[in-house]
Amino acid sequence: MGNAKSGALSKEVLEDLKTNTRYSDDELCRWYESFNKQCPDGKITRTEFEKIYANFFPHSDPKSYARHVFRSFDTNEDGTLDFREYIIALHLTSSGKTSLKLEWAFSLFDVDKNGEISKVEVLEIITAIFKMIPPEEQKNLPDDENTPQKRADKLWAYFKKNDDAKIAEGEFIQGVMMNDEIMSLIQYTPKK
Ligand SMILES: [Ca+2]
Ligand SMILES: [Ca+2]
Secondary structure, X not given: OOOHHHOOXXXXXXXXXXXXXXXXXXXXXXXXXXXXXXXXXXXXXHHHHHHHHHHHOOOXXXXXXXXHHHHHHOOOOOOEEEHHHHHHHHHHXXXXXXXXXXXXXXXXXXXXXXXXXXXXXXHHHHHHHHHOOOHHHHOOOOHHHOOHHHHHHHHHHHOOOOOOOEEEHHHHHHHHHOOHHHXXXXXXXXXX
């Protein structure tokens, strides 16, 4: 036991994940088993992560978005996702709680991790989101949302900011929660 390479989930990680997520012992152990089967070395690399995304978006280019998502999940910045980071990611993105998802969205937009979002960062992430929308679908977007720049301008205008101002985390979460239209600008769910 205890040896990270032996294949068993360490007690520390298990306890930590139980405290930080809503998952049970059972669920965590089951996922650990399947995680280990798919990633025998216990880590997901950025390239592997990008491939997973590519499977979900066969008609568009999710690469830069996947890169940003990976950065937001790789909290110890070692260039791979371990089981702990993977489960926290799952917890943040699949929880029904909007505030939790938006906490994660904030970390996605805060590209340089300085605790605030600039308009340049908004444009960078929105450009990545935009690339995931298949060209056919892009044609049908509303006139004020059909380019990354227009989308970034729209989001920024909603927060009533000058171009060089910044958005703090609390302000971001509260603002997006109060406006469905803005919520739709910061994510893309593929149509079937
Ligand atoms: Ca990591
Ligand atoms: Ca920032």
